[in-house]
Amino acid sequence: MTSAPRLVTEVGPHTAISLGTLWTAVTRAGGAVGFAADAPEQDIREAAEQAIEDVRAGGAQLFVLEDGDELVGAVFLRRGAKATTRHRADVVRLMVHPDLQGRGWGKALLDAVVAHATAIGLEQLLLSARGGTGLPDFYTKQGWTQVGLFPDALRIGDELRDEHWFQLRLS
Numbered sequence: 001m002t003s004a005p006r007l008v009t010e011v012g013p014h015t016a017i018s019l020g021t022l023w024t025a026v027t028r029a030g031g032a033v034g035f036a037a038d039a040p041e042q043d044i045r046e047a048a049e050q051a052i053e054d055v056r057a058g059g060a061q062l063f064v065l066e067d068g069d070e071l072v073g074a075v076f077l078r079r080g081a082k083a084t085t086r087h088r089a090d091v092v093r094l095m096v097h098p099d100l101q102g103r104g105w106g107k108a109l110l111d112a113v114v115a116h117a118t119a120i121g122l123e124q125l126l127l128s129a130r131g132g133t134g135l136p137d138f139y140t141k142q143g144w145t146q147v148g149l150f151p152d153a154l155r156i157g158d159e160l161r162d163e164h165w166f167q168l169r170l171s
């Protein structure tokens with residue numbers, strides 16, 4: 001059974017492996033989280049290890065959905081590191097296991113990140129979404145504003161895709 005989103009306060013040895021498994025499943029199902037659908041699993045697992053290392057080092061925070069010991073959803077919040085960017089954060093790699101998509105879990109994860117960001121005093125959030133997907137509509141529906149579009153900024157296999165940039169101002 002899937003538990004409500006939570007902020008991970010302690011990263012265990014299994015976290016990177018479980019994230020790699022989730023990330024691979026999401027990628028294979030066509031999810032837009034940094035890889036083409038047929039990307040080598042090893043590359044995805046290495047990215048998962050780096051992402052978790054970043055959390056360990058304090059560069060990002062991780063919010064998860066869990067089913068027992070396994071991650072079934074994840075999203076990262078990466079706060080600006082410089083004096084000029086400390087008031088904002090990037091929301092990256094929002095993903096829900098393909099078997100659970102379309103049941104409100106993605107919205108629940110995003111809501112948890114927004115609530116946390118508001119509570120710690122951030123003023124705005126930024127994210128980018130792959131063009132040619134339903135993602136721009138998803139974020140617009142969640143109240144985000146598209147503030148930019150980089151044409152052909154992403155190469156996904158043989159195709160070039162636009163990158164849509166979104167902002168959410170927090171009150």
Ligand SMILES: CC(C)(COP(=O)(O)OP(=O)(O)OC[C@H]1O[C@@H](n2cnc3c(N)ncnc32)[C@H](O)[C@@H]1OP(=O)(O)O)[C@@H](O)C(=O)NCCC(=O)NCCS
Pocket residue numbers: 026030031032033093094095096097100101102103104105106107108128129130133134135137138141
């Ligand atoms: C994008 C993603 C996180 C959304 O999570 P989800 O659990 O499937 O979405 P939810 O069930 O919470 O949907 C919330 C609302 O957004 C809508 N929505 C969800 N995915 C959508 C899509 N691709 N296009 C348009 N609308 C979408 C739903 O219909 C729902 O609308 P409603 O509130 O009117 O019913 C999930 O589909 C996913 O993991 N996709 C693969 C990974 C990915 O591409 N991540 C994007 C990183 S930028």
